[in-house]
Amino acid sequence: xxxxxxxxxxxxxxxxxxxxxxxxxxxxxxVYAYVAGLLRDRSAAEDVTAAAFxxxxxxxxxxxxxxxxPRAWLFGIARNAALDELRRRRRHAELAAEPADDxxxxxxxxxxxxxxxxxxxxxxxxxxxxxxxxxxxxFAGLGNAEIAAVLGVxxxxxxxxxxxxIQKLRRACDEAA
Amino acid sequence: xxxxxxxxxxxxxxxxxxxLDAALAGHAVDxxxxxxxxxxxxxxxxxxxxxPEFAAGLDARAxxxxxxxxxxxxxxxxxGWIVARPPHRILAPALGAATLAVVVAVAISQGGGSGGGExxxxxxxxxxxxSLQGPAKPAPAGEAAPAQPAPSDIGVQxxxxxxxxxxxxxxxxxxxxxxxxxxxxxxxxVADDVIAVTDRYRGIVVSSQVSGxxxxxxxxxxxxxxxxxxxxxxxADISALADVSARxxxxxxxxxxxxxxxxxxxxxRAELESLLExxxxxxxxxxxxxxxxxxxAVRGEIAQARSQVxxxxxxxxxxxxxxxxxxxxxDGWTLGxxxxxxxxxxxxxxxxxxxxxxxxxxxxxxxxxxxxxxxxTARRRRERALD
Numbered sequence: 185x186x187x188x189x190x191x192x193x194x195x196x197x198x199x200x201x202x203x204x205x206x207x208x209x210x211x212x213x214x215v216y217a218y219v220a221g222l223l224r225d226r227s228a229a230e231d232v233t234a235a236a237f238x239x240x241x242x243x244x245x246x247x248x249x250x251x252x253x254p255r256a257w258l259f260g261i262a263r264n265a266a267l268d269e270l271r272r273r274r275r276h277a278e279l280a281a282e283p284a285d286d287x288x289x290x291x292x293x294x295x296x297x298x299x300x301x302x303x304x305x306x307x308x309x310x311x312x313x314x315x316x317x318x319x320x321x322x323f324a325g326l327g328n329a330e331i332a333a334v335l336g337v338x339x340x341x342x343x344x345x346x347x348x349x350i351q352k353l354r355r356a357c358d359e360a361a
Numbered sequence: 362x363x364x365x366x367x368x369x370x371x372x373x374x375x376x377x378x379x380x381l382d383a384a385l386a387g388h389a390v391d392x393x394x395x396x397x398x399x400x401x402x403x404x405x406x407x408x409x410x411x412x413p414e415f416a417a418g419l420d421a422r423a424x425x426x427x428x429x430x431x432x433x434x435x436x437x438x439x440x441g442w443i444v445a446r447p448p449h450r451i452l453a454p455a456l457g458a459a460t461l462a463v464v465v466a467v468a469i470s471q472g473g474g475s476g477g478g479e480x481x482x483x484x485x486x487x488x489x490x491x492s493l494q495g496p497a498k499p500a501p502a503g504e505a506a507p508a509q510p511a512p513s514d515i516g517v518q519x520x521x522x523x524x525x526x527x528x529x530x531x532x533x534x535x536x537x538x539x540x541x542x543x544x545x546x547x548x549x550x551v552a553d554d555v556i557a558v559t560d561r562y563r564g565i566v567v568s569s570q571v572s573g574x575x576x577x578x579x580x581x582x583x584x585x586x587x588x589x590x591x592x593x594x595x596x597a598d599i600s601a602l603a604d605v606s607a608r609x610x611x612x613x614x615x616x617x618x619x620x621x622x623x624x625x626x627x628x629x630r631a632e633l634e635s636l637l638e639x640x641x642x643x644x645x646x647x648x649x650x651x652x653x654x655x656x657x658a659v660r661g662e663i664a665q666a667r668s669q670v671x672x673x674x675x676x677x678x679x680x681x682x683x684x685x686x687x688x689x690x691x692d693g694w695t696l697g698x699x700x701x702x703x704x705x706x707x708x709x710x711x712x713x714x715x716x717x718x719x720x721x722x723x724x725x726x727x728x729x730x731x732x733x734x735x736x737x738t739a740r741r742r743r744e745r746a747l748d
Contacts, residue, residue: 208423213411220409230415237419241427270746303403312747322404325385328378340370347374350381354400 204244207254208237214255214324215262221319222266222312232269236262256333259326263316263334270312302360306353314349321346463717532673534613535589535680537596541603545688548579554602555684559585562595565679579688586679599684606687619673626666633659 215236220229240261247257307315320331332342370378377397380390384398385405411419422428543551552571559566564587573579587595600608636656643649 205423212416212419216411216415217409220411226409226412229409230411233411234419234422237423238427241423264743267743267746271742300403300406303400303407307404307407316747318404321381322385322401323408327382343370343374343378346381347370347377350377350397350400353404354396357400 203254204241207258211255211258212237214326215258217323218259218319219262219266221323222263222316223269224315228269228273232265233262236265239265252333253330255326256330259320259324259330259334299357302357303353305360306356309356310349310352313345314352317342317346317349318353460717460721463720464713467713467716467720531614531616532619532677533589534615534676535592535610536613536682537592537610537680538608538683539596539599539605539685540607541599541684541686542606542689543603543686545573545579547603548573548581548686548688551602551686552581552583555581555583555585555599555686558595558598558602559583559587561598562587562591564588564595564682567681573688581684581686583682583684583686585682585684587682589678589680592680592682596682599682603686615673615677619670619677622666622669622673626663626670629659629663629666633663 212233216229216233219232219236220226223229223232236258240258243261247254251257252260307318310318316335317331320326320334321328326334328343328346329339331346332339335342337345376391377394380394380397381401383390384401390398541551549571552569556566556569564585567584567586569581569583571579571581596608596610633656636652636659640649640652640656643652
């Protein structure tokens with residue numbers, strides 16, 4: 185049976201509205217984290233995140249459960265919005281989202297601080313495609329199947345790409361250490 | 362390199378991916394993969410967090426249903442209406458509307474072609490055509506004129522063999538066949554009207570035949586000679602007397618045979634004058650008899666040529682019109698008529714549907730290809746943003 189996020193013709197809140205509301209609540213921060221990780225620009229990430237939810241809300245009647253989960257559908261829309269922004273700007277901003285605990289924890293262990301700094305450097309040297317994988321997996325918390333659906337590749341392909349990216353990050357961190 | 366769906370991950374990769382998921386979920390991992398787990402947790406710690414002000418603002422917009430800044434105006438409304446609906450709910454009505462529009466357009470164009478009447482062009486029987494046509498080449502005296510090609514169902518035919526370059530006053534023979542259909546009881550009245558029209562245009566009823574009556578299958582046949590200059594007016598008036606079930610017209614250029622016949626007549630007359638002069642100068646009975654014999658022969662040629670000239674001139678002046686008036690032999694609209702009409706309607710619908718498909722299918726295929734190309738292009742452009 186086809187699942188829908190659509191509201192009926194009447195504007196009375198329905199289960200479908202509730203479903204979209206739940207999707208928004210559970211994915212708001214994840215979508216922002218993914219977009220910010222990809223764009224590396226906090227201000228642009230806010231605009232793109234808002235635009236993505238706006239588009240998703242307008243197209244909620246077009247959601248087809250046969251093509252994937254609601255989260256995969258939502259992140260597909262967010263990805264298109266982010267790529268449109270990247271095309272428009274044609275520039276890559278520095279990652280603005282610094283972990284709050286880092287900035288607010290000057291007494292953190294030196295070793296941890298060094299490791300995190302090395303990781304941030306390694307992240308900055310990743311290609312956009314690799315950075316997108318990291319953002320989807322670790323910032324947005326998507327499963328491998330959802331990542332595959334968002335990227336339009338097979339799950340095996342997504343897993344292999346993710347593994348290569350992790351290996352690259354580990355090597356970069358080890359070299360920095 | 363993109364892996365195919367059938368390929369599987371190596372056990373080592375699967376273990377590391379499982380360790381990533383376990384670490385992110387807060388579960389214990391294999392000590393050998395502790396480095397991977399730590400990296401996963403460190404990456405998770407790098408996760409960007411939205412500003413509280415932004416989150417609050419977005420929540421407010423979510424509560425209001427994400428109103429768009431450009432949501433006013435008919436274009437924005439139409440775009441929103443389309444985007445908000447599943448493709449099948451848009452495509453089905455759009456396809457239906459397109460099909461309806463094409464069907465209506467085809468039906469109108471087909472209906473316009475018939476002019477609202479039942480006028481059709483029928484092939485003229487070859488025998489009738491031959492009887493109206495003159496010879497293409499001058500036929501020797503006493504020989505039958507060679508058969509002319511039967512006029513085609515195009516309706517108008519010009520015999521190129523009959524053309525004489527430079528001839529100004531061309532002689533053209535015209536003929537027409539007209540079949541009228543009416544109620545059996547009205548055949549006689551229509552026949553009278555045909556004669557009245559013929560008289561009105563100073564035509565001649567060469568022959569007429571009326572048969573049947575009393576509701577049986579009545580039929581009236583006329584062979585008319587109508588002045589060629591008024592043929593079209595006469596045909597229009599006759600066509601208005603009843604339903605036209607068939608109509609055809611033909612034209613034949615008889616200039617060359619006319620000129621040839623007239624030349625033969627002039628030559629024969631010149632020869633006659635010469636013979637008469639020779640006769641006056643003849644000085645022996647034998648010579649006189651020989652000349653008189655030749656004079657008789659030439660006079661016969663003159664008579665024949667004159668007759669041929671007059672016949673060709675008459676054929677050019679008068680158009681031969683064959684009119685058939687038929688009663689349909691039935692009493693009103695019968696079940697048989699209904700069946701015939703049903704078949705005709707179904708045939709028309711099938712034809713319109715076929716023509717519509719011939720338009721819609723290629724247009725749909727082109728549109729689908731265009732849509733796929735546009736979609737693929739947009740996708741590639743987006744992907745290039747990551748390169």
